[in-house]
Every structure is written in structure tokens, then in C-alpha cells.
Amino acid sequence: MERTYWLGRKRASVANARRATSAESRLVHLDLAGRYSIKVALTCPAPAGREAQVALALPQAERGDARHYERLETGARWLASRSSSEAERHEHLAMATKYARLRVDAADVGDSVARVRPTRKART
Numbered sequence: 001m002e003r004t005y006w007l008g009r010k011r012a013s014v015a016n017a018r019r020a021t022s023a024e025s026r027l028v029h030l031d032l033a034g035r036y037s038i039k040v041a042l043t044c045p046a047p048a049g050r051e052a053q054v055a056l057a058l059p060q061a062e063r064g065d066a067r068h069y070e071r072l073e074t075g076a077r078w079l080a081s082r083s084s085s086e087a088e089r090h091e092h093l094a095m096a097t098k099y100a101r102l103r104v105d106a107a108d109v110g111d112s113v114a115r116v117r118p119t120r121k122a123r124t
Contacts, residue, residue, distance in 0.1 A: 002043050003040055003043040003044065006036050006039040006040045006043060007036075007040055009032075009036045009039075010033050010036035010037055010040065013029045013030070013032040013033035013036060014029070014030070014033045016029040017029035017030045017033065022091065023076060023079060023080075023088070023091045023092040023094075023095045024095055026079060027072060027075055027076065027079070027095070030075070065106055066103045066104075066106040066107040068106075069099045069100070069102045069103035069106055070099075070103050072095075072099040072102075073096045073099035073100050073103060076092050076093070076095040076096035076099060077092070077093070077096045079092045080092035080093045080096065
């Protein structure tokens with residue numbers, strides 16, 4: 001029953017992504033569809049030997065790390081390459097540029113936090 005629910009949510013999100021009018025809303029619906037796919041996989045029993053190898057986990061809802069923005073940028077560029085009109089293509093590329101800036105900012109914050117943290121000396 002639960003598996004059927006999550007499959008239905010996934011299908012609805014994919015359908016909403018197809019009908020979305022903006023690049024950002026399309027990415028949000030596709031991200032939700034991916035999360036629902038993980039929920040479906042979690043409801044299915046894993047084969048006996050693979051339980052230790054496969055660990056499915058939902059990503060954080062709001063992540064500010066550079067890898068997250070890199071994935072969003074890649075998705076926006078992929079959508080731009082498959083867009084049917086020039087206006088839609090430019091919208092996707094604008095979103096990719098936004099995510100690239102956020103990725104660089106997140107990487108800079110991560111670097112500055114690493115530089116600011118004092119190192120502890122071992123007590124002797």
C-alpha cells in the first residue's frame with residue numbers, strides 16, 4: 001500500500017514537471033520525483049546480500065554545499081540542452097548561472113570556515 005502511494009506521488013511529480021512553465025519549478029518537481037523514488041526503494045525489501053552494500057538516504061531538504069548546487073547546475077544545463085524554444089533555453093541557462101554562483105559562494109564559505117577554525121594542539 002505504501003509503495004503504491006509513493007509511486008503515485010512520483011508519477012504526479014513527473015507529470016507536474018512536464019507541465020511546469022519555469023525551469024526552477026521543473027527542477028523542483030523532478031527533485032521531488034527523485035525523492036519519491038528513494039521512498040519507493042525504501043519500502044521494497046532489499047536482497048539479503050545487498051543490505052550492507054546499499055544504504056539509501058534522503059538528502060537534506062535545504063543544503064548549502066557546493067556539490068548540491070553543482071547537481072542543480074548540471075540539471076539546469078541538461079534541461080537547457082533539451083528545451084524546445086530559445087526563451088526556455090535562456091531561462092534554464094539563467095538558472096544554471098544562478099546555481100553556479102551559489103556553488104562558488106558555498107565553496108568559498110566552506111574554505112573560509114576551514115581557514116578560520118583553529119587547530120588544537122595535542123597536550124603533552
